[in-house]
Amino acid sequence: MAMASPAAAFSLAYVVLAVCFVFPPDEFRSAGLTVQSLLGAWLGSEDAAFVHYHLRRGTATLLAHALLPLGYYTGMCFATPEKQLCSFYQAPDGWRLFFLLSVLAPAAAGLLAYYWSRNDWNNHPLVRTISFYALPQSGWRAVASSINTEFRRIDKFATGTPGARVIVTDTWIMKVTTYSLRVAQQQDIDLTLVESRQHELLPDSSMPAQFLTIRVGTVNPHVKPFNIRLNSTEYGELREKLHAPILNAANVVIHQSLSDLFLESFTLLVETNQTYALPSNQELEPCIGCMQTNANIKLLKNCQEPQEGECQQCYCRPMWCMTCMGKWFASRQDQQHPETWLSSHVPCPTCRAKFCILDVCVIR
Ligand SMILES: [Zn+2]
Ligand SMILES: [Zn+2]
Ligand SMILES: [Zn+2]
Structure with a gap:
């Protein structure tokens, strides 16, 4: 097999590096070979000033990528001395055109960056x-x-x-x-x-x-x-x-995720259960789990006779909403065996009395 010419070897290496620079794989990121890490000091911190950080980062990335063709041309000057690329007048026509374009690209990007950043970024599309x-x-x-x-x-x-x-x-x-x-x-x-x-192909998942x-x-x-x-x-x-x-x-x-799916079936099942009528002297308070909605769940032992089975009567006033109760129920399950979830017994989040899905009542 013939040895690859220096020009071909350089071209291949440069194209690979350029593609990795524009679309950095994880290896490049951890090695700090991205515009963000190379210009980190100038860009500042994303947490401190998110909008300004991205104004600078986007513009710097555009400039850096626009310089890539010129970098290739410069490298080729050394990789193929016989083409005399260093002299614009002696270089072949195709290369002269490439040189012009590779100068034009960063010049245009530079002009655009200058226009954007004038008057404290007033012309930038994001602003x-x-x-x-x-x-x-x-x-x-x-x-x-x-x-x-x-x-x-x-x-x-x-x-x-x-x-x-x-x-x-x-x-x-x-x-x-x-x-x-x-x-x-x-x-x-x-x-x-x-x-x-x-x-189908996701590295860290079987699904x-x-x-x-x-x-x-x-x-x-x-x-x-x-x-x-x-x-x-x-x-x-x-x-x-x-x-x-x-x-x-x-x-x-x-x-959906397993917990979202569970929450959906939990809600559907609970809605077919007996409902609970709130005594007229009681008022519903915000759910203590999320503070977003009013509590709307009461635990009442309905699955079996009072003294039978594993479930116990809970005497807590309504304190939880449907979503939070569903999440609590899911959190007490064996994560490896979702098929057992709907049939299991779980302690009340407040008094620890055991209940099952049949005992979860919506308040009407
Ligand atoms: Zn809630
Ligand atoms: Zn309770
Ligand atoms: Zn029960």
Whole structure:
């Protein structure tokens, strides 16, 4: 077998490195070979100033990627001295054209970056978008600092690969891509589930994964719609964080996480049980598990006669909502054997009296 020429060897190595730089695999990330880590000091911290961090990061990434063709040309000057690439006038025509384009790309990116960053980023598309959410007297910086504050909270929903992260906070839904940050306010979005894809090959899972694509549309004509992608097992968590419903236009069957599936069957079964009429002198208080809804569950031993079986009578006043009771029930189960879940006995979260699903009554 003939030895590869230095030019071919260099080209192959450069293309591989360039692709890994643009779409960094985990090995590159941990070695710090990404724009974020190389320019970490200049970019600052994402937690301290989320919006400014991504203004700089997106722009720096665009510039760094635009320099890749020029790097290739420079390397080829040394890898193929016989082509005389170092001299523009003696280089072959095709290479001259490549040289022009590889100079033009970073020049154009540089001009764009300069235009964006002028007047403290006033021309950047992200700043223009969030300006439409600003009150006339406060400007986009007030919006940015609201986004920054919400991003720092630990109760945000965050998922996705580094090249397509999805972040949902109380007010905002955001998508971080290689070059940009897309932002929409929760109160004026409409969400549509548009696609579902099965991935058989997921390194750390035995189940095929289902990925959902959700289109984030908005009634604000200045904010362009965008798509977010997530694993179907995170769908329940996403829905909890969103104020708007997700329209399932294509009637996609969603493969939910085990606990979401359980919660669904738990609710269905409990709704067929006897209901409990609240005595007129009692009032329902907020559920002590979530503080979001009023308590609406009472445990009454209905499965067998009072002295029979494993279940005991609970004398607690209603303190829990359906969702929290379902989560409590699921949390006391053998995680390896979900088929036993619905038939098992669980202690009341407050008084420890044992109950089963038949004893869970909705308050009417
Ligand atoms: Zn609750
Ligand atoms: Zn009890
Ligand atoms: Zn029972």
